[in-house]
Amino acid sequence: MTIEDLRATVDDFRGMIAGKPDAGYALTNGDILDLLSELVTRRDADAVIRGIHDPVDALHLPSGRRMRVCAGCGADDGNWQPWPCPTIGALEAVNR
């Protein structure tokens, strides 16, 4: 499901529950809408972070070999950070 699909789902649900009483479940319509909105916000944040930490091809001068590095991360010595960088690794870990 894409982020656009999620936004459409939230908008659809917002329209479905507008003016309708809660059905008596433990979660109210507002609770469910809050959860869906939070999911969209997290997916947005994930996409922004992944965009910053996109992989790019670079040339490793000492070896003359091409390697994938992170467009958003650098090392303290001024070199590129190999991709996947620690940030992408952390995202992958929490999204398992």
Ligand SMILES: [Zn+2]
């Ligand atoms: Zn990175």
